[in-house]
Each structure stands twice: as C-alpha cells, then as structure tokens.
Amino acid sequence: MMAIPFQPPDRSRDVPVWRQIEQQVLQQIRSGQLRGGVRLPSALELARQFNVNRHTVRRALDALEERGVIHGDPARGLRVREECYDYPIGRRTSFSRNMHNLNVSSGNKVLGTALVTPPQRVAESLALARGEGAWWIESSAYAEGRVLDHGQAWFPARRFPRLDEVFQRTGSVSRTLAEFGITDYFRSYTRVTARLAGPATAGVLDQSPELPVLEVESLNVDGNNQPVQYGLTCFAAERVQLVLSTSER
Amino acid sequence: MMAIPFQPPDRSRDVPVWRQIEQQVLQQIRSGQLRGGVRLPSALELARQFNVNRHTVRRALDALEERGVIHGDPARGLRVREECYDYPIGRRTSFSRNMHNLNVSSGNKVLGTALVTPPQRVAESLALARGEGAWWIESSAYAEGRVLDHGQAWFPARRFPRLDEVFQRTGSVSRTLAEFGITDYFRSYTRVTARLAGPATAGVLDQSPELPVLEVESLNVDGNNQPVQYGLTCFAAERVQLVLSTSER
DNA sequence: GTTTATTTGTTCGTATGTATC
DNA sequence: TGATACATACGAACAAATAAA
Numbered sequence A, B: 001m002m003a004i005p006f007q008p009p010d011r012s013r014d015v016p017v018w019r020q021i022e023q024q025v026l027q028q029i030r031s032g033q034l035r036g037g038v039r040l041p042s043a044l045e046l047a048r049q050f051n052v053n054r055h056t057v058r059r060a061l062d063a064l065e066e067r068g069v070i071h072g073d074p075a076r077g078l079r080v081r082e083e084c085y086d087y088p089i090g091r092r093t094s095f096s097r098n099m100h101n102l103n104v105s106s107g108n109k110v111l112g113t114a115l116v117t118p119p120q121r122v123a124e125s126l127a128l129a130r131g132e133g134a135w136w137i138e139s140s141a142y143a144e145g146r147v148l149d150h151g152q153a154w155f156p157a158r159r160f161p162r163l164d165e166v167f168q169r170t171g172s173v174s175r176t177l178a179e180f181g182i183t184d185y186f187r188s189y190t191r192v193t194a195r196l197a198g199p200a201t202a203g204v205l206d207q208s209p210e211l212p213v214l215e216v217e218s219l220n221v222d223g224n225n226q227p228v229q230y231g232l233t234c235f236a237a238e239r240v241q242l243v244l245s246t247s248e249r
Numbered sequence C: 001g002t003t004t005a006t007t008t009g010t011t012c013g014t015a016t017g018t019a020t021c
Numbered sequence D: 001t002g003a004t005a006c007a008t009a010c011g012a013a014c015a016a017a018t019a020a021a
Helices: A017-030 A043-050 A054-066 A095-102 A120-125 A163-170 A173-179 A198-205 B017-030 B043-050 B054-066 B095-102 B120-125 B163-170 B173-179 B198-205
Strands: A070-073 A077-080 A085-089 A106-116 A134-143 A146-156 A186-196 A212-221 A227-236 A240-244 B070-073 B077-080 B085-089 B106-116 B134-143 B146-156 B186-196 B212-221 B227-236 B240-244
Touching: A017 A054, A043 A054, A054 A070, A106 A163, A120 A227, A134 A163, A146 A198, A163 A173, A173 A227, A186 B212, A198 A227, A212 A240, A212 B186, A227 A240, B017 B054, B043 B054, B054 B070, B106 B163, B120 B227, B134 B163, B146 B198, B163 B173, B173 B227, B198 B227, B212 B240, B227 B240
Parallel strands: A085 A240, B085 B240
Antiparallel strands: A070 A077, A106 A134, A134 A146, A146 A227, A186 A212, A186 B240, A212 A227, A240 B186, B070 B077, B106 B134, B134 B146, B146 B227, B186 B212, B212 B227
16 A cells, blocks of 8 residues: 555644545545545544544545545445446447547457357347358447446448458447448447456456446447347446436437 | 256366356356246256266355246256346336336335435435435335335425325325326436445345345436436346336437 | 454544534 | 533444455
C-alpha cells in the first residue's frame, strides 16, 4: 500500500474536521490518484494519518459511501467504487456511438475472426439454413485503459463476403455494415442476464472470476427486418451499467 | 437418451474434479444442448462417462441443484429445470402484468412497510424536499414456489397518505396507484447492474450469496411527468432474464 | 480444518462549543 | 442569565465477516 499524502485537518477552520477529510479523500479520487477498485487504507490507519479519532474518519467515509464514491465490506476493506460507464441500450444501440458520446479515449480490439457454423441458437436467430456458415468475430472494448466488455458476434456469411477483412479494417460493427450498404440497423431484441465471470471471461475482462458479468444477447436487423448480426457480449459488471432508454425508438 | 459428449476431468488441474463436472454439465445446459425439462442420465451413468466415482458426480449434481439449475426427484431421475423467466422491461413495465402474462402461479409478498426519510439518491429521484418523508415498501415476488426478486420501493408520502395500508390490501404497485387516481404510469429510466447477492439478499432470494443478482434501479412517473415510485429490485440472476422491449413506447 | 488477527460497522457514553428560546 | 437542543469530536467495547497463519 503506497502512502497517500494526506494533510492533517485544520481545526481552526470553520468547516468540520470530518468534512475536510471527506474533501481530501474525494480530491484524491477525482484527481485520479486513487483509481477505481483500489483499496483504501483501513479506517484506523486513516485515523492515524489524519491524527483524528476513528469515528471522525468514519463520518467522512459514511458520507462518501452515501454519495456512492466508495464502498466498504466488513473485513474486506474499503474500496474506491469503479466509476460505471453508462451504456445506453435502445432501438439503435451501437457501441462506437455510445463510446463516442462518452467522449473518452476508447477503442475496440479484434481478438479473432473465423468462418464457422454457428451454434443452434445463433443459427436460429440469424435465420440461417442448417449448416450455413457465419462470420464469427471476437472482440473487446476499452475505455481509458480499462476493458469494458468481451464480445462475440456472428454475421451471415452468405450475405457479407469477406466481412472479416472489412471488420479488421474498420474495427466497428456500424462501419462494417455501412460498407455493405447497410446504413441503418435496429435492435430486434435484447436479453440481459448475469453470471459469474469464470476463468475464461475473467481473463479477457481483467477481473476476478468470482465477480459477476452482465451478459447481453442481442439481435440486430436491417430496414427489411432481416437479421444482420447476433451478438453475445459480456460486460464487466463493476465497470458498466446498462441504461435502458425507453423514449428512443 | 442421446449420448452427451462429456470429457473426462483433468485431475492435474487445480480446480476440483467435481467442479469441472459441474461446469461441463452447466455448459451443456447454458449452450442449449440440454434444454429445460430434459432428463439427465442417471448419476451412475454420468459417473461412468466421467470415469469418476458416483459420489463425485453427486457432489456436482448437488451443487447444480443448490443453484436451481437441475431438479431431482427420488426414483424419477434428474431433470433440467425450466429456463429463466423472461421479465420484460419497457415503457410500461409492471410486475403483476408481467407475471400475469407468464400465466403461472405467482404472487407478491409484502415483507415490510415504513415511513422513512429516504437516502439521498432516492430523494433526488423522487424530487423530494430535504427531509421529506416517503413510504418504503419491501416485498418479494414468487412464481411456482420460487423467489424471483427482492424489491424495495419508495413513494412520496405527501402525495400518497396511508399508502402502506393500501399496498398491504392490494399487494401491487399498479393497483395501489390506481386507488390514488393514477390509472397509468410510465418508466422514466431503468438502470441495470449486476452484483454478488451477499448474505442479506441471498437470504430473501433463497440462493447462494456468492451468486450474482441483477439489480434494477427504476423510476416511474405519472402522465404529468411527476415521479410516483422509485424502485430498487434484485432479481435472482439464475431464475430471471430481463428482456428489453424497444418497440413499445 | 482451526485458530488468530484484521477490518468494518455498530452501540453505548463523555465532553465541548454554539445557537436558540 | 439560565435552560435546552444540537452538532461535533473522542473513547471504549462488541459483533460479524474475512484473510492469513
């Protein structure tokens, strides 16, 4: 645990000691000195650093927890809460558009592509004939250096020849489909479940396998209601929050 | 009974053999190879396929039964439990309407009511003045004998006098609001996150604290866009799947 | 598997300064 | 002036949960 340069509160000031502590810790978090997920020193240790009673530091921590900035579990310590990215899901959900709206440094990395015969459930959703092929794209998305999701997507191979190359070049679903003449597409259905990450997903998402992920199954269709993409995306639940927009259509 | 391609567990790995078996069976179920209601091979047959002792297989099956994935009756064999309930979320989400659509034996149990000063986040969402009171209702919903969710809801107390009694009598949000003259209400926003259940939620949901829950934060407003209900609902992730309807409005 | 130590979160009690009636 | 209420800060102790030895 690196020492954090906290300053002893000024007791002559009018503002209460616990508020000064709250401000200092918040400052460290907001300035990026304390990043999301990082463990704070124990309440007792903080009390020593600030040279106050444990209760006084507790009061500050309570205020921060109330504001949703930190989170404490008995015996597990205090952690800075991962700031959640709001990930809107609506009729025209698009990751690159979402990330662009967030106005942060974001990216999309293609982990692999292949021409496969998809699992039954995928084939049904894409309305593929039995044994018909599909492009399979595995990717992960980043924002500010942190992995947000691990996605798999299937596209009908017959309709989109050499889609893998296009996707490698463009790095986005919307731009890829645009090159095939699909300027707009819509979300047909979205299913959300939660499960434990497990070793495989945890490795990609850089999180504990014992922590949950949000698994989103989705189907995008073109203007003629023809399925163009089946997606299965796992979001790191600590870092992403799904926001369902019901106004959009 | 079709033969299922189970692989013998890897004894050199760090993860226990029974967990590997649990994972393989779960994988088959999740991937759709084993659908809801299908009968599993007998424990003895599974032991032969995995080349392990019958007790090892039983340990894995016990774990799966604990998670509610499979269900065993003496002398009737093991069956894969019916898949998750689809819980639609849209502009006019209503639990009782959802459950009615499922056409199953369902219910809503009021666990407690109180007049409280809500947490900051709730107060802001409900547009309450500082220190203004709200009715707090804690409830849980059932279907076919299984707990599906654990919900908390807050209602502005000033606007809804003695709402607790009405809710106790009607047992539903929509019917309660109807008695106050609100015949229709809309979903303002919905946020979905996942977290581990923890001991408290696990107790109500009758699931393991180490398994995830889907936490849905929602705000309902009336026709004049005035907030009428703030909700925080935890769904047992193994038993419920959220379906986001984007067409409705 | 058991025990020990650590950490959070809670409930008492005490004292002090400040604003208000 | 006196009485009262309130917010702040400190002290001691305990329960529950977890991590480490």
